[in-house]
Amino acid sequence: MTERVSRQRTEIEKLTVGVCDGSTRIYDYLVGKLETISSRKGIKKALSRQQITLNDKIVKSGDYVHQGDSIVVYENEVVNHKYFELDLNVIYEDDELAIVEKPAGIPVSGNTFKTLQNALPHHIHKSAAKDYLPIPLPVHRLDAPTHGIVVVAKTHSTRVALGRIFENRQVKKYYQAIVQGKLEGRGTLNSSIDGKEALTHFQSLAVFPSVKNEWNSLVNLSPVTGRMHQLRIHLSRLGFPIVGDKQYGKIGFTLKHKGMFLAAVGIAFNHPKTNEELMFEIELPNKFSRYFKREESWVRRIKS
Numbered sequence: 001m002t003e004r005v006s007r008q009r010t011e012i013e014k015l016t017v018g019v020c021d022g023s024t025r026i027y028d029y030l031v032g033k034l035e036t037i038s039s040r041k042g043i044k045k046a047l048s049r050q051q052i053t054l055n056d057k058i059v060k061s062g063d064y065v066h067q068g069d070s071i072v073v074y075e076n077e078v079v080n081h082k083y084f085e086l087d088l089n090v091i092y093e094d095d096e097l098a099i100v101e102k103p104a105g106i107p108v109s110g111n112t113f114k115t116l117q118n119a120l121p122h123h124i125h126k127s128a129a130k131d132y133l134p135i136p137l138p139v140h141r142l143d144a145p146t147h148g149i150v151v152v153a154k155t156h157s158t159r160v161a162l163g164r165i166f167e168n169r170q171v172k173k174y175y176q177a178i179v180q181g182k183l184e185g186r187g188t189l190n191s192s193i194d195g196k197e198a199l200t201h202f203q204s205l206a207v208f209p210s211v212k213n214e215w216n217s218l219v220n221l222s223p224v225t226g227r228m229h230q231l232r233i234h235l236s237r238l239g240f241p242i243v244g245d246k247q248y249g250k251i252g253f254t255l256k257h258k259g260m261f262l263a264a265v266g267i268a269f270n271h272p273k274t275n276e277e278l279m280f281e282i283e284l285p286n287k288f289s290r291y292f293k294r295e296e297s298w299v300r301r302i303k304s
Contacts, residue, residue: 026064046076099152107144136153
C-alpha cells in the first residue's frame with residue numbers, strides 16, 4: 001500500500017500530467033518537465049528521498065502516471081545540519097541569490113565540515129520564495145586555495161537557471177594573480193585540458209623584481225571556459241606559474257604559509273529572474289600588497 005504524506009512540508013513545484021499512453025513511469029515522465037530539478041540524477045535522488053508525490057501519495061521511480069494525475073515536488077528536509085562558523089563578506093543578496101567573498105584555504109563544498117557551503121546559513125537570509133532552498137547552495141567551483149567571489153543560489157529555480165547560465169558561458173569572470181617571471185603584454189592561452197577546449201585571456205598589469213624569482217608579474221585573467229584548475233594549468237604551461245601554487249608551481253619556489261596568489265576579483269551576468277545585468281568587484285586580499293612590499297624591501301636591501 002502506498003504511503004500518504006502526513007507531515008508538513010514545503011511545496012516547491014506542482015504539475016498535472018499531460019497526455020500519455022498509460023505505460024509511462026514517473027521517473028521517465030519528469031525528465032525535462034521540472035523547473036527545480038533538471039537532471040535524471042536529481043529526479044532519481046528526489047524520488048528516493050520521498051520528495052515527490054503522485055496524487056498526494058509517495059511514489060517510487062517505477063510507478064506509472066496517467067493523464068490528469070497531480071505531481072508535487074517538496075523541499076528536501078534537512079536533519080541535524082551543523083553550521084561552520086566563518087567570518088564571511090556578503091557582497092550582495094536578494095530573494096533569489098547572493099554573492100559572497102570566499103576566503104582562501106576554504107573549499108566551496110565537499111565531504112568535510114569546514115566548507116563555504118556549511119557557513120552560508122549563518123550569513124544568508126532564508127528566501128521568502130515558494131521554492132526556497134533550506135540551505136543556500138554555491139553554483140560554481142572555486143579552488144580552495146583561491147580567494148574570491150562565489151555565486152550562491154537561494155531558490156531551487158534560480159539554482160537551475162544559474163547552472164544553465166554558467167554552462168552556456170554567459171558569465172564573465174575576472175581574476176588577478178601574481179606569477180613567477182617577467183610576463184608582459186596580453187594574449188590568449190588555448191591549450192586543451194583533459195582533452196577538452198580551454199580558453200583564457202590574460203593581460204600583464206605590472207612587472208617587479210623579486211629576490212627569489214628574479215621577476216614577478218601581476219596579471220589580469222579572464223577564463224572563457226571553466227575547466228578545473230584552468231588558470232593554474234595554463235600559466236604553468238606558459239612558464240609563469242602562480243606564486244604559491246604547490247601543485248603546478250616550480251619545486252622549491254613556493255612560499256611557506258603564504259598560500260596561493262590567485263583571486264577571483266570580478267563577475268558579471270544577467271539576473272536569472274529579472275534579466276538585470278549584475279556586476280561585482282572586490283579588492284585584492286591584503287596579502288597581495290604585503291607581498292609586493294616585502295619583495296620591494298628585500299630587493300632594496302640586497303642592492304644597498
